[in-house]
Amino acid sequence: MDIKQLIIDFLKRFKVAFNDEMHFIFKRFTYHWLLWILPLMIFMLISSIFSTGVLFDLPVGFVDQDKSSLSRQIIRDLDAGAHAHLINYDSGLNNGEKALAKAQIYALLYIPPNFEADVLSGRQPTPVLYYNALYYSAGLYSVMDYSGLIHELNSQYRSILATKIGISVPKLAQANFNYDGLFNASGNSMYFQQFSAVVHLLQLFVVTMTIHILGKLPRRTRPSYPFVLGKLAPYTLWYTMLLIFEIALLVLFSQARVAGNPFSMLTVAFFYVIAAQSLGIFLFSFTRSTIDAYSYVGLLVGLALTYSGVVVPELSMPWVARAISSIEPLTYALNRLFDLFLRHADVISVLKTCAILMIYPIIITVLVRKRLVKRLNREEVL
Template sequence: MENRQLVLDFWHRFKDAFNDEIPVIFKRFTFHWLMWILPLIIFVLISSIFHKGVLFDLPVGYVDQDKSTLSREIVRDLNAGAHANLINYDNQLKMAEHDLEKAKIYAILYIPPNFEADVLAGRQPTPMLYYNALYYSAGLYSIMDYSGLIASLNTQYRTTMATSIGLPVPKLAQVNFNYDGLFNASGNSMYFQQFSAVVHLLQLFVVTTTIYILSQLPKRTRPNYPFVLGKLAPYTIWYTMLLMFEIAMLVLFSDARVSGSPFAMMIVVFFYVIAAQSIGILLYTFTKTTLDAYTYIGVLVGLALTYSGVVVPELSMPWIARFISSLEPLTYALNKLFDLFLRHSSYLSVLKTCSILMIYPIIITVLVRKRLVKRLHSQ
């Protein structure tokens, strides 16, 4: 009976705080800025950056030390592709490397001396095309046409070499490769970055709003933990709907095909917002002033962006970076949301992700439950 009374008491305090917060959500212009004006402005800015989809005619330097028919064919065919615009550096490889470091070009094609002669002699020389990985999308797109070009030349000269030697060319295995693009076939990488940026930046606004609400509570009433949760609950629902709206806009304008359930996506977003709010509570509780809490948001955002797989692929990180990545709620939310785009992900896997995201508020509740109330009273 005592436990039941505690639950009822918690619920009544939560409900009273929730009902009390609803009428004041849009009474202050600060809430308008944090809840829809700034998020939508940034959403439009990000969309405008990526609206062209694929990067075309990226400057790529080349150093041709062979100057043969074959080397000129490679340069001509690569330049004819959509993504690379080749710039001749003659034999000035050092200058090309310097321009690559300064982002005046995004990649360098190097063709060694005696390239054609070595190819015809069967010595398998290697032309090199490398790019600056710091420019993740631009560098990657600048070399996109290269692999297909080399594969085509290998097929052509394989027949030539076999004929000159007098040996028949063995037949290759017949393989049928079916590719069904998740998004418009020309812009998958760009869509991923745009989607990731939108999901990532929502965390910034959720944490900022949470800290702002907590900083205003002592001015209104004497707080307790159910009261705090009730005050935050309307914003949980709001930011869930806001992110789902932005995702819907991305899907609509990018012609994306969603394989999973939109309802499952909404569940993941809901728990992601709760996890982000709990981080805001943690920052507010363990800082002396509200300004200090706002200051640490930059550290949070930087860590999330660096170690969640948005900038650097998670599999390429060292073990310590992967460990940091495993501490970020953005990592789990982003992976599961893209999983729902890619395939019909089961509700069991969605439940697993939501359970992981719920670990954050549970642990943070244990850490701050008493300290938060003292922090609010002392302000």
């Protein structure tokens, strides 16, 4: 049989399986759960968690041992910021430290005695702001306004001190920074996490659905690889459009400005879904039963979350973790989708990412082509 005939035979089997699956894709209640009910429920849950964007009015204690106009100004301005709500611990620094250790407050500001007098005399006293690093997000957000406040006071009192000693203040260099956050100019990491979670969780549903489809293939039909691909193709298109729909909702509600080409996003999402489906085929082929395949989905998704740069920045990983990150399709999909949001990613970079994602189905096809058919036959016997 020549190559042309092989291609024609492949396409015929693929088309038959595709058309057959399209007839009852939404006639099974389980499919509704995996195709849109659970994905959208989780999407709404994630959106509600991150709806405020940042953490506001976090309890922050202060101990003011100076009680001067300058110390009161610092406390008043920090309390006026969006992130911190100041609580007085005049009873003593020890009580404030105990409250910090018990997470009754997330940070503690200490202003030493003679603070204002030392500032005006040029002795550069240092107020100290501690935060509880065990509560990383809450602790970090509670001190977010402090650095800007101190910078403003330094600029103000620098001019006052210079006038008192009779010298002119040299003009500082001005640097203008222009950057685009993922969804807004604040560069809020909450939006980054929300976007990452949406892309990451899609892989969970794609892999689970792929295993489910393979475990439920009609027993009346002789299984073949073109037949399997035809059965999976409708779900490739569905999950691609679902991901684009969820990203569009994020853009709409977050008033994002997409720098790249939306069609390029669609292309990357399509190849990302194919790569995720190939992982589902791999799990199904190299396990003894469908239940065993399901049991490994959590491990696969956990590795993807840990080593894709969502939880830990890729540049801060040891080389072993980077090697694991380099074999995760989520890593490449996220990086390119972020580029399409933030920058005008060129066509070459998009095609490069799609080519990398296409390596997964090619390699897995070579590994499981014969084994998958045997595995499906064994599934019939079980």
